[in-house]
Amino acid sequence: MVLLTISPKSWLRACVLLAVLLLAACSRQEETAPAAAPAATAQDPQSAAPAAQPPAPAVAASVQAMGADQLREAATQALRENRMYAPAGDNAMEYYLALRDKLPDDPAVASALTDLMPYTVIAAELAVSREQFDEAQRLVALLEKADPAAPALPRIRQSIAAGQQAVAQRSEAEARRARAEAEARAEAERQRLLQQQQAEAEAARRLAQEQEAARLEAQRREAERLAAEAAAREAAQQQAAQPPAAPATPAQRPLRPISMPPPRYPPDALRSGASGEVLVEFTVGTDGTVTEARVLRATPARIFDREALAAVRRWRFEPVPAPVTTRRTLVFTPGG
Numbered sequence: 001m002v003l004l005t006i007s008p009k010s011w012l013r014a015c016v017l018l019a020v021l022l023l024a025a026c027s028r029q030e031e032t033a034p035a036a037a038p039a040a041t042a043q044d045p046q047s048a049a050p051a052a053q054p055p056a057p058a059v060a061a062s063v064q065a066m067g068a069d070q071l072r073e074a075a076t077q078a079l080r081e082n083r084m085y086a087p088a089g090d091n092a093m094e095y096y097l098a099l100r101d102k103l104p105d106d107p108a109v110a111s112a113l114t115d116l117m118p119y120t121v122i123a124a125e126l127a128v129s130r131e132q133f134d135e136a137q138r139l140v141a142l143l144e145k146a147d148p149a150a151p152a153l154p155r156i157r158q159s160i161a162a163g164q165q166a167v168a169q170r171s172e173a174e175a176r177r178a179r180a181e182a183e184a185r186a187e188a189e190r191q192r193l194l195q196q197q198q199a200e201a202e203a204a205r206r207l208a209q210e211q212e213a214a215r216l217e218a219q220r221r222e223a224e225r226l227a228a229e230a231a232a233r234e235a236a237q238q239q240a241a242q243p244p245a246a247p248a249t250p251a252q253r254p255l256r257p258i259s260m261p262p263p264r265y266p267p268d269a270l271r272s273g274a275s276g277e278v279l280v281e282f283t284v285g286t287d288g289t290v291t292e293a294r295v296l297r298a299t300p301a302r303i304f305d306r307e308a309l310a311a312v313r314r315w316r317f318e319p320v321p322a323p324v325t326t327r328r329t330l331v332f333t334p335g336g
Helices: 008-021 023-031 036-043 068-080 092-102 107-129 133-146 152-241 267-272 305-313
Strands: 257-259 276-284 290-299 324-332
Touching: 068 092, 092 107, 092 133, 107 133, 107 152, 133 152, 152 276, 152 324, 276 305, 290 305, 305 324
Parallel strands: none
Antiparallel strands: 276 290, 276 324
């Protein structure tokens, strides 16, 4: 039976090719814990940890407390499981760094760290590109502890600073855009409410005008109806009061009008929409002109009397053999 003894250095180099193929899987593992913190920091800077807190040590305290044999076994197992630099506190990089603190002159440990450095550099750059700055800082701490003079350290630190600044600027721009959109929405809503109020006020004004016009029309029609009823009553009363007509004689015959211009509507009564009627008694001379005229009754009193008498005095009839006295009712209605 032949036993093959494989040193950690040989095992590490044997895993290099496999590690390259599985780098993406390692990257997914490192996203599980730290990915949420940078995103929250970018969206809400107040929720980030205070800057005054000291950075976490590159190697976890639990790893530093392990013995040399235990560290070597854990590092070998981590390499087999492709945990080269993640998760934090359980990866080959931390185990070898702690082992180097205990065995600073062990060439196998130094060689293992040299082989792990490129993967850690790539992982740090991937973390920066994904804006996982906490994870990137952790990996930078591992690189710095492994080799403070590593050429990639300044570039990665600069990338982290630039990425954090870009995230902050993007967050500020998004906040400004959100405020602008909110202000635009508020202004649009204000304009909509203003237009709605104006439209409602205009509708109310038009409705009031229509109601007022309807009220005035109803008053006018009611006045016309009342005037017509009064005229009908007056005619009936006159007809009932007149004695039976005597047989016509050569000296008396019916009046035949030549010109009967209507009365002028008083301006004050027209503005107020008043209506009424006036009963006038007048005498027609033999030449057909009105010689006398007087008001017998007026409703309402003294509103239409003057215009009624003036109109009657302008009337003209055909000449008659003898003066004739008669009565007429003049009706005044707005627009009549």
